[in-house]
Amino acid sequence: MTARLISIDEARARVLAEALPLSLEARPLAEVLGAVLGGEIVAAHSVPPFDNSGMDGFAVRAGDTVEATPERPVRLTVAETIPAGTMAGRVVQPGEAAKIMTGAPVPGGADAVVQVEVTQETQGQVLVFEAAKRGKNIRRAGEDVMAGDRVLKAGSVLNPAEIGLLASLGLATVQVHRRPRIAIVSTGSELVEVDQPLGHGQIHNSNSYSLRAQCQQVGIEPYALGIVADDYEATKRLIEKGLEYDVLLTSGGVSVGQFDFIKDVQDELGVERRLWGVAMKPGKPLVFGVRDRTLVFGLPGNPVSAMVSFELFVRPALLRLMGYRKSTRPTYKAVISEDVVNPDGRVLVMRARAWREGSVWHVSSTGAQGSGMLRSMVGANGLAFVPGGPRGLKAGEEVEFLLLHEELTGP
Ligand code: AMP
Ligand code: MG
Numbered sequence: 001m002t003a004r005l006i007s008i009d010e011a012r013a014r015v016l017a018e019a020l021p022l023s024l025e026a027r028p029l030a031e032v033l034g035a036v037l038g039g040e041i042v043a044a045h046s047v048p049p050f051d052n053s054g055m056d057g058f059a060v061r062a063g064d065t066v067e068a069t070p071e072r073p074v075r076l077t078v079a080e081t082i083p084a085g086t087m088a089g090r091v092v093q094p095g096e097a098a099k100i101m102t103g104a105p106v107p108g109g110a111d112a113v114v115q116v117e118v119t120q121e122t123q124g125q126v127l128v129f130e131a132a133k134r135g136k137n138i139r140r141a142g143e144d145v146m147a148g149d150r151v152l153k154a155g156s157v158l159n160p161a162e163i164g165l166l167a168s169l170g171l172a173t174v175q176v177h178r179r180p181r182i183a184i185v186s187t188g189s190e191l192v193e194v195d196q197p198l199g200h201g202q203i204h205n206s207n208s209y210s211l212r213a214q215c216q217q218v219g220i221e222p223y224a225l226g227i228v229a230d231d232y233e234a235t236k237r238l239i240e241k242g243l244e245y246d247v248l249l250t251s252g253g254v255s256v257g258q259f260d261f262i263k264d265v266q267d268e269l270g271v272e273r274r275l276w277g278v279a280m281k282p283g284k285p286l287v288f289g290v291r292d293r294t295l296v297f298g299l300p301g302n303p304v305s306a307m308v309s310f311e312l313f314v315r316p317a318l319l320r321l322m323g324y325r326k327s328t329r330p331t332y333k334a335v336i337s338e339d340v341v342n343p344d345g346r347v348l349v350m351r352a353r354a355w356r357e358g359s360v361w362h363v364s365s366t367g368a369q370g371s372g373m374l375r376s377m378v379g380a381n382g383l384a385f386v387p388g389g390p391r392g393l394k395a396g397e398e399v400e401f402l403l404l405h406e407e408l409t410g411p
Helices: 008-016 160-168 207-217 232-242 262-268 303-321
Strands: 024-028 057-060 074-082 096-100 112-115 119-122 125-128 150-152 173-177 182-187 223-228 247-251 272-276 287-291 294-299 331-336 340-342 347-357 360-365 382-386 389-393 398-403
Touching: 008 272, 008 287, 008 303, 057 074, 057 125, 096 125, 150 160, 182 207, 182 232, 207 223, 207 247, 207 303, 223 232, 232 247, 232 262, 247 303, 262 272, 262 287, 262 294, 294 303, 303 347, 303 382, 331 382, 340 347, 347 398, 360 398
Parallel strands: 074 096, 182 223, 182 247, 247 294, 331 360
Antiparallel strands: 024 173, 057 096, 057 112, 074 125, 119 125, 272 287, 287 294, 331 398, 340 389, 347 360, 347 382, 382 398
């Protein structure tokens, strides 16, 4: 390898420089989880749209109930019953009450609702055992959202609460950044699909599945274009197909082996290289470039290298394409539990178990860290960045790590 290695941060910056938010599309509300709003949302109507009852009970004129006590209840005539979804038929007159359900419109004349628990209904009448203040148990029109309110800004990420709010405003579709279309190509003459038995010298194509799942975690269903043997022309044909997508992920063939010709194929197909070689392990031979607007990632073939490269470079790019402003996960300082040697000049991206004791994070290696050992990723909820150098890190020292997800439970 002759390329000058660049730092992880520099590599990510070069990737993100090419990852601009994709165009907007109208998407049904049922499919917008995790999408980013393309424009501001202004409420076309108020929520709730009308004054309604916050309780099952009786709509009354508060003035009629001022004398009511548990010992001396006030007696009112029940003039009608108002289920949710129904308008009252009449105005509540002095001495009257309307039986009302939660969410039903408050009838004219009434200015309070007495909850059913402090009443007793008998033969068309109701005894009220508690005085109700004006406005009691009434949810006012617009108390959540007023018509004309600017409820969500462009760039908002749509999570369940935002989606519920949009639904309450009657928006069946919303303008969001479209998701990137992603192609996954697995290179290697030794690869067979997971449903095939292994012949001599063969291994299952695991990268296609781990990378697919990593895409799914950001809400994207990628297209696996399959396995291509280490044959130049066949590789070129499949990569050409992959270049029709917004993002192409290949795995394997980016190192210095005799059959590692992904870079040559990229060159021939007009992919403009932005980087080759990152000062990290695993993941050193990552190659990245662009053709037209397609982001082209040549991920290393080793299963852990591919996953770590996805996490550090591909995922942030995908989120940017989807319109996210912040696209990297949080990093923290942690106390490392064991001595780690890393004499090499490259940063060791150590797969780690991370947990918090009080306000202090701790990390511990998940075990053997070979770049082909997927079990080092299994059980890892963090990636710790161990600097290269003769000294390494000693137990109890501080290390920076990236939190993949909150602490794991169980053994
Ligand atoms: P390469 O970068 O092509 O030299 O591959 C490096 C290592 O990763 C080799 O041991 C390959 O067999 C392995 N490898 C490459 N592609 C895959 C894949 N899709 N699934 C699992 N292992 C792979
Ligand atoms: Mg290979």
